[in-house]
Amino acid sequence: MGACKHCGAKYLNNVTRMSYHLRLQCKKISDVEKKHVIQLYSKEHPSPSVTTSDHPGTSMDVGNNPNISSNDLDEFQRQADSLLTKFVCTGYVPLRVVDNQHFREFLSLINVVVATNIAETSLTIDGIYYVVNPGFVKQKIYNPKSGMDSLVVTPISQAAAQQRAGRAGRTDPGKCYRLYTERAFRDEMLPTPIPEIQRTNLAHTLLQLKAMDFMDAPPVEAMLTALQQLFQLSALDEDGLLTRLGRRMAEFPLDPALAKLLIMSVDLACSDEVLTIVSMLSLANQAVFYRPKERQEIADEKKSKFHQPEGDHCTLLAVYNSWKHHHFSPSWCYENFLQVRSLKRAQDIRKQLLGIMDRHKLDMVSCGRDVLRIQKAICSGFFRNSAKRDPQEGYRTLVDGQTVYIHPSSSMFQNQPEWVVYHELVMTTKEYMREVTVIDPKWLIEYAPSFFKLGDSTKLSAFKRNQKIDPLFNKYEDPNAWRLSRLKKKIYNPNR
Secondary structure (H helix, E strand, O other): OOOOOOOOOHHHHOOOOOOOOEEEEOOOOOHHHHHHHHHHHHOOOOOHHHOOOOOOOEEEEEOOOOOOOHHHHHHHHHHHOOOOOOOOOOOOOOHHHHHOHHHHHHHOOOOEEEEOHHHHOOOOOOOEEEEEEOOEEEEEEEEOOOOEEEEEEEEOOHHHHHHHHOOOOOOOOEEEEEOOOHHHHHHOOOOOOOOHHHOOOOHHHHHHHOOOOOOOOOOHHHHHHHHHHHHHOOOEOOOOOEOHHHHHHOOOOOOHHHHHHHHHHHHOOOHHHHHHHHHHHOOOOOOOEOOOHHHHHHHHHHHHOOOOOOEHHHHHHHHHHHHHHOOOOHHHHHHOOEOHHHHHHHHHHHHHHHHHHHHOOOOOOOOOOOHHHHHHHHHHHHHHHEEEEOOOOOEEEOOOOOEEEEOOOOOOOOOOOOEEEEEEEEEOOOEEEEEEEEOOOHHHHHHOOOOEEEOOHHHOOHHHHHHOOOOOOOOOOOOOOOOEEEOOOOOOOOOO
């Protein structure tokens, strides 16, 4: 792997709190060893052979996959049994386990820590003497053409590599093993990571831009996509100026669609319920449910008790209200396989949003059992994420005709309703819709008149006739009688 001098990295030597030497082990290896390392890494198994015996301390593998499977960790533990005294499979365990006295005693016996890139900055463990760096990271990248976020495995930057090496040698001399060549470090890795503004959805950022200004200009295509989204949400007028609704939406630290959903819920007299739903949706990647490997069937059975026929948004509402009914009990969460940390985070978000609503005199009104109001409010915010069931396969989005599917974890996975709106699309083996709610297609015209209109059957294009889609409201009518069409309007172009 090329030769590297004894650690003399300027970055590490200039850190005042690090008073010990760190050695970067870069050396040539045989073809047999190289093949072994590649096989182990391709399976996302940290190589136990790099845990040397010249120091009895803890070693850390900084990997790229936050969803390492249980089978992978079991296999690594089996291979490492002959070399290591103890092994801890650290995952997203409930807080009760972490606080347990037995767990803290067990923590003192750790020999190997398997961590994601959270270990670069957010996690510091004393006694780390060896660091194994595969050289990759999973980054969330937004594609403005498809409107989807994807988790992509990419090489880390040179700065991140130095940061990972810095996990060792804090209390004693340490070593860092990099599972890539010196040439790859020099020629293939960027000096610094790509700024988040260049790989994220700009809709919320662009909304804030209307009241501020940018330091760095984002891509033009992403700007136009965000402008179009805000215009369709009625946050901007046809001249690209901020509307009264847009001004209110900008007061909330939310995605614009969620902000509009929350504001519209006041007019629909369901703001109390929608505030809870928005708070649960704002958890980002924090899971509400968890499925232990040895109790998956029981966990699925517990989860099914919260399922609501209207969809996943109402399911999240049912979870929070049940937790509230049980006086926010942590033990009740454990019994129902719910992440108490996620629910507490949603509770904090709800309090913050409630304060903003009170400040702007937005009334808190409950709809009681009239769930239809909640569905209409969700449709008013997520009409762009509408889809119709395809008789042949999955669903077709109304915006661009993509073939998508309901996520297997959804409460709607077995029912497959005719018309739905979804919170987001995720790409795994297929393009899946997350957080799905049933809608009536008439609501799309009612709450998004600038985006949808009733199609004129006398002026229907040949392309749409060939689609052979059933009428929206009455399948016995003429095939071209009722149809939703995109309403095309000119939008503001900053380059014009």
